[in-house]
Amino acid sequence: MSVGRRVTSDHQLARLLQIGIVLEEVVEARAHHHYQSLADDERESDEEIEELLEHAVEESAEHRDRLEGIIADLDAESIPFEDIETLVEAQYGNTEPEDFDGVLYDQLCNEETAYKFYDDLIDAISASEAQFSVDREHLVRLLTEIREEEAEGVESVTRIMETRE
Amino acid sequence: MNTADQYVKAIYLLQEMEDGPAATGALADMLDVSPASANEMIGKLEDRGLAEHEKYKGVRLTDDGIVRARDALKTYCIIERFLANVLDVEEFRAEARELEPVIDDIVADRLDTIIDRNDECPDCFDPETDACCYLEVAEVEERPAD
Numbered sequence: 001m002s003v004g005r006r007v008t009s010d011h012q013l014a015r016l017l018q019i020g021i022v023l024e025e026v027v028e029a030r031a032h033h034h035y036q037s038l039a040d041d042e043r044e045s046d047e048e049i050e051e052l053l054e055h056a057v058e059e060s061a062e063h064r065d066r067l068e069g070i071i072a073d074l075d076a077e078s079i080p081f082e083d084i085e086t087l088v089e090a091q092y093g094n095t096e097p098e099d100f101d102g103v104l105y106d107q108l109c110n111e112e113t114a115y116k117f118y119d120d121l122i123d124a125i126s127a128s129e130a131q132f133s134v135d136r137e138h139l140v141r142l143l144t145e146i147r148e149e150e151a152e153g154v155e156s157v158t159r160i161m162e163t164r165e
Numbered sequence: 166m167n168t169a170d171q172y173v174k175a176i177y178l179l180q181e182m183e184d185g186p187a188a189t190g191a192l193a194d195m196l197d198v199s200p201a202s203a204n205e206m207i208g209k210l211e212d213r214g215l216a217e218h219e220k221y222k223g224v225r226l227t228d229d230g231i232v233r234a235r236d237a238l239k240t241y242c243i244i245e246r247f248l249a250n251v252l253d254v255e256e257f258r259a260e261a262r263e264l265e266p267v268i269d270d271i272v273a274d275r276l277d278t279i280i281d282r283n284d285e286c287p288d289c290f291d292p293e294t295d296a297c298c299y300l301e302v303a304e305v306e307e308r309p310a311d
Contacts, residue, residue, distance in 0.1 A: 005266040087279035
């Protein structure tokens, strides 16, 4: 066991990026489910939530692509992530929100969790002196960009929640 | 998981194994830190009301410390189970120990939405094998014969 919050090897970095990919996949799958769960008339009457969920799906897919690009450069094994949606589906019955408040709250949790993950990962990379086979500056810049997009996501959901109080 | 949580988890596991206070030396060994570092953190945990140091015996968690340790252990179980069941990592114990400091409990809670954890968790965690006893069974069954 190590008590230091540091990333010390390519392997550990690749594993953490895989976890990031799974988190994005979870966000994507849950947002997609929420979107599908809205009835047609609800979608028409609530364009704000429809746009939010559509954007969440697109952004998560884009983040996954960027993380996969780094993993490919690290020469690490690929992730069996075609199963993630099935896993989300299998566990979903217990957690599916029943109304717009639930959808928004779940989306807020998604964005906050992703933000926290990237924030901790950037700290752990910065605290390490390890040499990775990808350019550290590029890596931190890319993760910082993704983290900022997650922060914007938190703000967007919070703004919508505040207007509905 | 922050450093204090890793310490209370380690103390909890040692208490379980020893059925008594955790010896400072054993704690330092488990966390791969110096005895001086372990003593320093034990002092901080005492200040926060999470542990009590018993002279010549070791350290024992308070009730608040036990609650915190069980939460930390649950987070650790999620990481192990996620690695073993979702990412098919064979060395899930070693990798969980490496990743533990970087994975926050809110991140683990999100990963928990796609794994199937036992209701007994974290009581099903076996400190001797450093894994959930049910996860151990699944691994043996799935491993092909040599």
